[in-house]
Amino acid sequence: MNKLLIIIFVLLSFASYSQMNIWFTERIDIQSENFKFKLEYEDRFYQGDLLYDHTDIGFSYKLKPRLSLNSNIRLIHEFKENIEQEVRPHLSVDYKILDNLKIKPRLEFRFKDDFSLRYRLKLYSSKKFYKNLHVYVADEIFVTDNIDRNRIYSGLLYKKDEKNLLLYYMLQTKKETMNAIGLSIRLSL
Secondary structure: OHHHHHHHHHHHHHHHOOOOEEEEEEEEEEEOOOEEEEEEEEEEEEOOEEEEEEEEEEEEEEEEOOEEEEEEEEEEEEEOOOEEEEEEEEEEEEEEEEOOEEEEEEEEEEOOOOOEEEEEEEEEEEEEEEOOEEEEEEEEEEEOOOEEEEEEEEEEEEEEOOEEEEEEEEEEEOOOEEEEEEEEEEEEO
């Protein structure tokens, strides 16, 4: 675990001085047999400056062992010349195709400039390769009128008991390409 923390520190230190974005996500899940309450906070930085943050509150209901419905609301702040704020409700489905392969379609309701719907499809997998370490890969496609952006992730996921720590690299294609190093921490109670 100490070696993993040293690697994370070195990567994040390097990324903070490069042309990379750094994303930090903290999430707490409180769950019962079929219900889950989720609280998430995320910061996004570029060269040390805060560009974006969001708080996401949601509920999940497990319909079947491999199928869950989710309802969330996200409060977003974008730090540009002025602080732009957006409230974005979204609905999603989690479907476990295999034990280590999931698909997560999401429908977002956007009220920023005008009302629009955005569809997100996320396909991800993690495969255990050493003790509590898993290889993580994901592809996330966003569609409004056409494909708005595509995010490809790869990283290492550390899972132990009810704690997850994910260190990843993300490549986003949109109008221009963006690179990010991310660190995500999740605790389930």
